[in-house]
Amino acid sequence: MRTSRSARAGGSAEPLREVRVAALVVGGRAADMAPSGSLRIPVAVLLLLLWGAPWTHGRRSDVRIITDENWRELLEGEWMIEFYAPWCPACQNLQPEWESFAEWGEDLEVNVAKVDVTEQPGLSGRFIISALPTVYHCKNGEFRRYQGPRTKKDFINFISEKEWKSIEPVSSWVGPGSVLMSSMSALFQLSMWIRTYHNYFIEDLGLPVWGSYTVFGLATLLSGLLLGLCMIFVADCLCPSKRRRPQPYPSKKLLLESSQPLKKVEEEQEADEEDVSEEEPESKEGINTDFAQNAIRQRSVSPSLATDKSS
Incomplete structure (x- = not known):
């Protein structure tokens, strides 16, 4: 994962060798064609070209670029990651x-990387980037937000003295x-x-703004219906509903059997009503006879009371 300085310089060794060979060839031809007294100026120029060739080639940056595709490399080893935007002056x-x-980085055994949040919005949501620039330190999957001074010396001390x-950690x-952060990343990407398709x-296509909003509104409704x-469907497969079996249609035999108890109940109710109607006159007759007997007793008692008073 780390690249040594010799390996980085090895990529430009072949072009430098070609430049030097070409310079020697040109220098030899110039020496053959020029007079003996004028050899000093071409040789000096060739020496400058020969030794200045390494500076003519741009040096490859030691900072690694992190994207949504390779961000899981941060989970292994030690990293320092910068989140920036090209338009940010502080960045x-x-x-x-x-x-x-x-x-x-090679001497400190730390990987140095950066993330362009304008190109990688998913990582911006995954790491909750709310200010720019933001620097994170990662050690074997543990992330810490760096909040110290932003100078080379402070970065080196932060790693060498293990101030992290x-x-x-987060x-x-x-x-x-x-x-949760994976969902946040997907939301930022969405x-x-x-936004990209709105601009398109x-x-x-030359659609008005309301036309673009209409397209997204219809797409939202359609996606909501499909999701519902x-x-x-998934709920029905996991938890199927219990279907009630329809009751069988009763046959004539069952109807006749069920009607017989009803007839018996009706006959018993009619018999009870007849008994009640017969008991009512009897009770009335008994009341009348009792009343007559009481009246006769009162009449028989009253003459005896009168004879006692006269005596």
Whole structure:
């Protein structure tokens, strides 16, 4: 994962060798064609070309580029990652210091990387980037936000003296590899996708703004309907509903058997009503006879009371 300085220089060894050979060939031809007294100036020029050739080739940067495809490389080893945007003035001021710090990456055994949030919105959501530039330190999958001075010397001391141990790591449930942050990354990518197609509809296809909004509104409704149907289908497969069996149609035999108890109940009710109607006159007659007997007794008692008073 780390690239040595000799290996980085090896990529430009072949072009330098070709330049030097060409310079010697040209110098030899010039020496043959020029007078003996004028050899000093071409030789001096060739020496400058020969030794100045390494500086004519651009040196490859030691800073690695992290994208949505290779960000999981950060989970292994030790890393320092910068999140920046090309339009950010503070990010532009940090770039020389960051490049200088990256040259010490091999000696410090740390990988130095950067992320362009304008090109990688998913990583911006995954790492919750709310300010630019933002620097993270990662050691074997544990992420810590760097909040110290942003100079090469401070970066080197932060790694060499292991100052990162005094910083509380990011919680695992909000870490870049968690389900929550993966969902956040997908949301950021979706927003960038919508923005890209919105600009395409307006600028390339010439649709009005309300036309683009209408397209996205219809797409949202359609996707919601499809998602709802899929959820219903999955729920029905996982938890099927219990279907009630329809009751069989009763046969004539069952109807006759069920009607017989009803007839018996009706006959018993009629018999009870007749008994009640017969008991009512009897009770009335008994009341009348009792009343007559009481009247006769009162009449028989009254004459005896009268004879007692006369005596």
